[in-house]
Each structure stands twice: as structure tokens, then as C-alpha cells.
Amino acid sequence: MKLYRPATVLVGVLFVLLGGLTRLVDTDQVYEDSTRVTAHGTIGQKIQYGDSAVTVTRMRFAKTFLADENDDKPIETDGIFVAVEYEAYRGTKDPGSNDVTLTADDGNIYESVAENASSGITFPQPGFTESGAFVFEVNTNDLKGLTFKLRTSQFFTGVPARDIAVDLAVPSDEVAKQLVDKAADQYVMPERSTRVDS
Amino acid sequence: MESLDDVIDAMIADRVIHRHRRKWLIAIAAVLVLALVIFVTGGWKEKKGRKVDTLKAPVTLTAGRYEFGFTSAEIIRTPKTTYDPAKSRLVVSFDLKNVDTEKHETQSLSGDLLQLVPGHGADLIDSNGATCRDQLNYKLVYGLPAVPCTAEFKVPNDFKESVVEIGVLGEKWESDNALLGLSDKPYWHNEEATAVVQLETTIKTEKKDK
Numbered sequence: 001m002k003l004y005r006p007a008t009v010l011v012g013v014l015f016v017l018l019g020g021l022t023r024l025v026d027t028d029q030v031y032e033d034s035t036r037v038t039a040h041g042t043i044g045q046k047i048q049y050g051d052s053a054v055t056v057t058r059m060r061f062a063k064t065f066l067a068d069e070n071d072d073k074p075i076e077t078d079g080i081f082v083a084v085e086y087e088a089y090r091g092t093k094d095p096g097s098n099d100v101t102l103t104a105d106d107g108n109i110y111e112s113v114a115e116n117a118s119s120g121i122t123f124p125q126p127g128f129t130e131s132g133a134f135v136f137e138v139n140t141n142d143l144k145g146l147t148f149k150l151r152t153s154q155f156f157t158g159v160p161a162r163d164i165a166v167d168l169a170v171p172s173d174e175v176a177k178q179l180v181d182k183a184a185d186q187y188v189m190p191e192r193s194t195r196v197d198s
Numbered sequence: 199m200e201s202l203d204d205v206i207d208a209m210i211a212d213r214v215i216h217r218h219r220r221k222w223l224i225a226i227a228a229v230l231v232l233a234l235v236i237f238v239t240g241g242w243k244e245k246k247g248r249k250v251d252t253l254k255a256p257v258t259l260t261a262g263r264y265e266f267g268f269t270s271a272e273i274i275r276t277p278k279t280t281y282d283p284a285k286s287r288l289v290v291s292f293d294l295k296n297v298d299t300e301k302h303e304t305q306s307l308s309g310d311l312l313q314l315v316p317g318h319g320a321d322l323i324d325s326n327g328a329t330c331r332d333q334l335n336y337k338l339v340y341g342l343p344a345v346p347c348t349a350e351f352k353v354p355n356d357f358k359e360s361v362v363e364i365g366v367l368g369e370k371w372e373s374d375n376a377l378l379g380l381s382d383k384p385y386w387h388n389e390e391a392t393a394v395v396q397l398e399t400t401i402k403t404e405k406k407d408k
Contacts, residue, residue: 076331078342111304113337137304139341 038163047164049150051091052123056148056166057131058085061179062187065135067114069188075113080140080180082110083187084148084168085133089197090123098152102136102168105145110136114189121150124194132192143176252363252394260297261368261392264307267293267344271362271397273353276404288314288351290364290397294328295344300371301386306335307347311389314351315363322365325349361396368392 041047046055060083064074075081082102098120102110112119112134124130138146150164170176236242253259258267271290278284290312296305307328314323330336330347338345367389374380 073332075333077339078345079339106302108302108340109304110339111337113304137337137339137342139339142302142341 036161036163038165040165040167042167043169045166046089047166049162049164050095051093052095053089053091054121054150054164055087055089056084056168057087059083059168060085060187061183063183063185065114065187065189067189068191074186077137079138080143080183081113081187082136082138082146082168083133083189084136085131085190086121087129087131088121088123089129090126092126095123096152098150100134100148100150102138103145103147103149104138104142106142108139108142110138113137120153122192127197128194129197130192130194131190133190135187135189140176140180143170143179144173146170146176248391248394250391250393252396255395255397257395258293259366259393259395261311261366262389263296263298263300263305263369263371263386264311264338265295265297265344266366266395267295268364268395268397269293271364271399273357273399273401274404275355275401284355286353286355286357288353288357288362288399290325290349290351290362292347292349293344294330294338294347296338296340296342298340298386300384302340304337304339306337307349309349311367311369312349313365313367314353315365315394316353316357317359317363323351323353325351358401360399362399364395364397366392366395 039047039049041056043056043059046053062081062083064076065081065083066074084102100112100120104110114135121132122130146168148164148166148168152161152163170179255268255270258265260266269291271288274287274289276282276285276287294307298305309327310324312325314325316323326349327335328338328347328349330338330345336345336347369386369389371384371386372388373382373384
């Protein structure tokens with residue numbers, strides 16, 4: 001019995017080529033694909049997130065922070081703390097879960113550091129608004145282009161995942177330096193509060 | 199003058215050699231391949247001991263996305279109280295720095311990257327992660343200076359080694375095998391032993407709570 005007839009070999013080569021071609025068509029972005037939509041905004045702007053919405057109300061720089069007002073030991077850093085306060089409006093549809101990060105132009109990714117805070121915005125019940133804050137520990141030399149990013153981590157396939165990017169208005173290193181110089185001595189994390197949507 | 203018998207013998211021998219030549223070639227090739235495989239995989243000699251360096255504290259080393267500067271180790275004994283049995287733990291102090299030049303991401307040290315090597319063939323003991331500034335699983339920011347941290351290991355009550363060995367593991371920035379149809383984007387994973395650090399210990403007994 002002849003195992004390797006030229007026709008057999010040819011079919012094998014053809015399959016290998018087909019495999020390579022499908023990879024070419026597929027592009028290199030397998031996970032971050034066209035099904036993600038990013039909404040851009042600035043501080044104070046109400047950004048639609050499905051039929052919910054998110055507003056970044058305030059940004060503060062601080063040298064230390066207290067996780068809550070009854071804490072007596074402030075948390076310190078060699079860098080600087082950036083507090084981002086937000087309001088989350090909940091629509092009728094479930095917005096799923098998400099993760100928030102701060103990113104800078106140099107490519108640094110900062111995560112929320114407060115021990116008892118969650119890593120994403122938790123939306124309240126439909127018709128309610130929740131306000132809260134995240135504290136990020138940030139390198140003072142890498143603040144330019146600071147952006148607050150919300151990335152949907154749980155969503156239904158087929159529906160575009162909505163992400164949010166909020167420009168925190170640090171256009172240059174000079175602005176960053178001024179913000180750091182004027183940073184408050186201490187920031188007290190506000191308690192999360194829920195109220196009826198107005 | 200050679201005889202006819204000799205000539206016939208020579209002819210037969212020639213035939214025989216020719217008939218088996220291919221088998222011989224294959225056999226020789228197989229031996230060569232085997233030798234090559236053994237050579238590539240590290241030879242006959244059995245590897246003894248560990249394959250990573252053993253360093254003495256104080257020492258600074260980089261493993262994966264962290265830089266460790268080991269300083270000291272302490273065995274802390276907690277005597278038994280009315281409600282709790284006696285306990286012992288090993289606390290290792292080190293300076294920790296995030297040197298994630300690939301992703302520049304804030305990250306807390308995972309407990310299994312530091313492992314106590316008890317020796318005598320006993321299983322390795324994972325640490326509980328890094329405690330810095332009194333916070334367990336402290337999140338380290340890329341670009342900031344090193345922070346003094348501690349890691350704890352649960353050890354048996356009779357543990358009294360004067361020198362402990364801590365295995366340091368480092369993750370690697372690499373992708374999964376794209377040939378298996380997985381994403382070929384690299385990420386931090388596949389931790390591998392980087393070094394073993396020896397630290398001298400001191401024993402301290404904690405006072406009973408009143």
C-alpha cells in the first residue's frame with residue numbers, strides 16, 4: 001500500500017495553506033474586536049452607557065487618603081493619589097459588570113487602590129442614581145493624558161460591549177505638575193450613596 | 199592463486215552485504231538521531247540539586263514583573279490562648295518594586311510567587327502575598343520606588359531552621375501557543391523558578407493578649 005501518493009501530499013499542503021489564509025483574514029485582534037464601542041467624554045458630561053449613564057463629577061489630587069471618615073490612619077504613597085468621583089444612573093436594562101482603570105499617555109495602567117472599594121462601578125436599581133469615588137495611586141512623572149476608563153467585563157455576545165473613556169483634562173506635564181503641587185493633604189473617600197434619579 | 203571457493207565466498211559475502219545495506223544505514227541513522235536527542239535534552243548525567251541559583255540575603259533580584267530586595271526573616275511564635283492553639287509563622291521582609299516594563303500596570307504580588315523551601319523533601323509552602331504599608335495584597339504602581347513589604351508563611355510549631363530558603367518565581371511575558379488556535383498576544387503568566395534566597399532567621403515569641 002502506498003501511503004504518500006502525490007495527491008495525498010497535495011491535499012495536505014492545501015489544508016496548511018488554507019489554515020494560513022484564514023489567519024490572515026482573521027486579523028490579529030481576536031478579543032478586542034469590532035463588537036466593542038467606546039464612548040468618549042469629559043468631566044461633568046453625562047455619558048450614555050446603554051440606557052444607563054455615567055458622569056465623572058470631580059477629580060481631585062491628594063497626598064494621602066482615608067478609606068472612610070472614621071479611619072484614623074491615612075494611607076500614604078510615594079506617588080500621588082487621584083480621586084475620581086462619579087455618578088451612575090441606572091436604566092431599565094442590566095448594565096452588567098465592569099472594571100475601571102486610569103491610563104496615561106505613556107501606557108501606564110493604574111488600578112483602584114482603596115481596599116474596600118470594588119474594581120468597577122456598581123449600578124443601583126433601575127431609576128436610581130448612585131454616587132461614589134475611586135482612588136488611584138499614580139506615578140507623579142506619568143500623568144499626562146490621564147484618562148478614566150470603564151471596560152465592560154460581562155456582557156451578552158452579539159450585543160456590542162460599551163466602554164467609556166473620560167478625559168481627565170491633564171493635557172501636559174506642566175498642568176500635571178501644578179495639579180501635583182496643589183494636591184490636597186488628605187482626601188476622605190465619600191460613602192457610596194443612592195438616591196432617586198431626578 | 200586464489201581458489202574458486204574463495205572467489206565464490208567473496209561473491210556471496212558481497213551479495214549479503216548489498217542485501218542488508220539499507221537496514222544498516224537505517225540503524226546507523228537511528229543511533230545518530232538518538233545521540234542527538236540525548237545531547238539536546240541534556241545528556242546522560244542526572245541533574246542533581248536545583249537548576250536555579252542559590253543566593254544569600256541581603257540580595258536584590260528581578261523575577262518577572264517584580265524586583266525583590268530581600269533583607270531579613272523572622273520566625274514568630276504565638277503561644278496558645280484560651281481559644282486558639284499555638285501557632286508559628288515565618289515572616290520574610292523585602293523591598294518590592296513593580297518593574298512591569300511591558301504593561302506598566304498596577305498589580306499586587308500573587309502569593310504563589312514566593313515559596314518556602316522547607317527541605318528534607320517536604321512540600322513547598324506558598325506565601326500569603328505581600329503586605330506593604332499594613333495592607334495585605336498591596337497594589338504596586340509601576341514607576342514608583344520600592345516599598346518595604348513582608349510575606350508570611352505558615353510553618354509547623356517546631357520549625358526552627360537557622361537559615362530558611364525562599365524560592366522566588368517570576369512570570370514570563372509570553373503568549374500561548376498560537377498553533378493551538380489560541381490568541382498570540384503575550385501576557386504575564388507561566389511562572390518559573392528564578393532563584394532561591396537564603397535568609398538567616400531570628401526567633402521571636404509574641405506576648406499573649408490580655
